[in-house]
Amino acid sequence: MSRTQRSQLRPPRPGIRGRGIPEATVARLPLYLRALHALAERGVATVSSEELAAAAGVNSAKLRKDLSHLGSYGTRGVGYEVQYLVYQISRELGLTQDWAVAIVGIGNLGRALAHYGGFASRGFRIAALLDAAPGVVGQTIAGITVEPIDDLERVIKEQGVSIAVLATPAGPAQLVCDRLVAAGVTSVLNFAPVVLSVAEGVHVRKVDLSIELQILAFHEQRKSGGTVMDAERLVRELDAVDAVDAVDATEAAGEAAEAAEAMEGMRQ
Amino acid sequence: MSRTQRSQLRPPRPGIRGRGIPEATVARLPLYLRALHALAERGVATVSSEELAAAAGVNSAKLRKDLSHLGSYGTRGVGYEVQYLVYQISRELGLTQDWAVAIVGIGNLGRALAHYGGFASRGFRIAALLDAAPGVVGQTIAGITVEPIDDLERVIKEQGVSIAVLATPAGPAQLVCDRLVAAGVTSVLNFAPVVLSVAEGVHVRKVDLSIELQILAFHEQRKSGGTVMDAERLVRELDAVDAVDAVDATEAAGEAAEAAEAMEGMRQ
DNA sequence: CCGACTTTGTGCGTACGTTCACAAAGGCGT
DNA sequence: ACGCCTTTGTGAACGTACGCACAAAGTCGG
Ligand SMILES: NC(=O)c1ccc[n+]([C@@H]2O[C@H](COP(=O)([O-])OP(=O)(O)OC[C@H]3O[C@@H](n4cnc5c(N)ncnc54)[C@H](O)[C@@H]3O)[C@@H](O)[C@H]2O)c1
Ligand SMILES: NC(=O)c1ccc[n+]([C@@H]2O[C@H](COP(=O)([O-])OP(=O)(O)OC[C@H]3O[C@@H](n4cnc5c(N)ncnc54)[C@H](O)[C@@H]3O)[C@@H](O)[C@H]2O)c1
Secondary structure, three states: OOOOOHHHHOOOOOOOOOOOOOHHHHHHHHHHHHHHHHHHHOOOOEEOHHHHHHHHOOOHHHHHHHHHOOOOOEEOOOEEEHHHHHHHHHHHHOOOOOEEEEEEOOOHHHHHHHHOOOOHHHOEEEEEEEEOOOOOOOOEEOOEEEEEHHHHHHHHHHHOOOEEEEOOOHHHHHHHHHHHHHHOOOEEEEOOOOOOOOOOOOEEEEOOHHHHHHHHHHHHHHHHOOOOOOHHHHHHHHHHHHHHOOOOHHHHHHOOOOOHHHHHHHOO | OOOOOOOOOOOOOOOOOOOOOOHHHHHHHHHHHHHHHHHHHOOOOEEOHHHHHHHHOOOHHHHHHHHHOOOOOEEOOOEEEHHHHHHHHHHHHOOOOOEEEEEEOOOHHHHHHHHOOOOHHHOEEEEEEEEOOOOOOOOEEOOEEEEEHHHHHHHHHHHOOOEEEEOOOHHHHHHHHHHHHHHOOOEEEEOOOOOOOOOOOOEEEEOOHHHHHHHHHHHHHHHEOEOOOOHHHHHHHHHHHHHHOOOOOOHHHHHHOOHHHHHHHHOO
16 A cells, blocks of 8 residues: 555664663652662662562562663672662762752742752752742742842853743743743743643653642542443443444443443533 | 444454543543633634644644544534533543542641642542641631541541542651541542552552652753754764764764763773 | 572563554535 | 535554563572
8 A cells, every 4th residue: 555665764763772761761760769768778788679669669670671771780699789779870860960940930839849858858959939929029938039030031040040940820831931941941840730832952841730630530430430440341231232233333332331421412 | 323423344342441541541631621621711612633732732643542532522624612522521530520639738738739729620629638737737728727637537538538639748658648548538649759559449649849850850961061952963963873883972972872871981 | 619599681572652644524615 | 416625533553661581690508
């Protein structure tokens, strides 16, 4: 058919020769790091992949594969040296240097973040707080004076901020983000419930509590809606549908587990 | 039915997961929902997958596939009816009913969450606040009185709480979680930097701001050394490296992609 | 120095997720 | 009534992630 030879069209760009660490792995490294810190504090010198994986709540094979992306840092028959591994992961994550972080939007959330001590201990220094409200600007929070948003560009540059936390309302978020990026910020942690669009090369991660709750609600509904997704029953119904081959077979199959059909009538 | 009469070619058997919606899709539905709400507020009646995808910041094919898991709710040549889609997604996510949510640990973060209005508007009713500190218990926050942690079981049951937000320090988190689950909670949104272990059937989602920052730092480190990460340039240089396959790649390439290689030598 | 034992690092099969591309569906103008 | 144009829904290719299972590598007691 006409659709085939695509594989030749694109010069294959396979894995960039080992250097690129999978995103999924990167997301787990902080987890390992935390577990390792806890072990180090307890004076543990050496840990096996099995133990560390248990502490981090992951499969041990996955942990080993993750670590193998950083290099061969384990000793067969023994495990990993805790201190050494802490250092290697820290280095890989860029935590051996200090990062200046700015928080923009010092409301309920921004305030809580500013007070939180868990950042400094990981190499993130809160270098500036910014807000637009006259009542907020000038306040001192956790030892830092809130600066006016008009000074954004100056503050970002003076402090060498490259990572910003965005905690303004949704409305001004994109605008503020644009200014941050223009001022030199290249990573944004966004709490505002909006999809930010940024230039290529700028990294945005979002934290959206509403979304998390909605995902939980989805699963919650599954649980309460009848018994726990009875697989047997579902199969039986699908088979029944196959046998009958009724008019709306597809739809019935699609909605087998529930009476969405009834809802259909509710529309409008 | 009025809607469709899909091709008879394919036996209606998408697999044993007739009703199972992929987790990745579930995670995006709230995003679509938010975009749809915004459209509805602007009075838009109909939207194409292309437009909606842009608003949600995803690929349009992905959006269509996601929606196709809910049913065939679009009209070819036209798009999706906004109101109808809002209803269908809401129903799928279980947002047509009200969920009673408890927040445990009313410190910096718990307080911010309690004050946040964005939950109620999505069908999440904050039904209880719980804390252990005598100074906090009895306070009224956002119209709700903080109850003592000793009353956890009673409160959870009285209010019919099935979703809890855990915002205590890391130390007591697992213990509190166990009590919550024992009292009937089956979904937990965890802010404490610990890996919670729960019985099967209980859903835990975690929000960890430190981890998010560390992931950003990782990417930030990759960028620094060059100016603004120019994707084209990077690819060109990587190709060069591949071709040469030598230890001494260009300096710029070394910084961008081969940094870890050099570090490799530093070990020991 | 050896052989038993432990644990790593990874090949491989499988499952899941993403994206492309297009036939089929349906509206709409004429 | 018809053909054009837009857009959906989905098959298929591709890519990424996961976890099992095991050979290789190393430790350690004797
Ligand atoms: N508080 C929560 O628990 C929570 C939960 C989920 C999401 N969020 C989101 O996080 C963001 C912040 O929430 P919040 O509860 O702190 O809101 P908030 O209203 O308490 O605080 C917002 C702060 O941003 C400031 N601000 C407004 N416009 C600004 C601008 N242009 N530049 C700089 N600062 C500006 C305001 O002065 C205010 O201090 C919101 O987008 C909210 O939707 C908050
Ligand atoms: N504040 C932040 O920005 C932030 C950021 C990332 C992570 N976190 C995490 O979120 C959690 C809460 O952070 P926070 O800043 O609000 O801390 P916090 O110390 O301000 O508040 C913790 C609250 O939990 C209460 N508490 C302690 N033990 C309890 C128990 N056994 N039962 C019930 N309540 C108990 C305390 O009385 C206190 O009110 C912590 O685990 C923290 O690591 C917070």
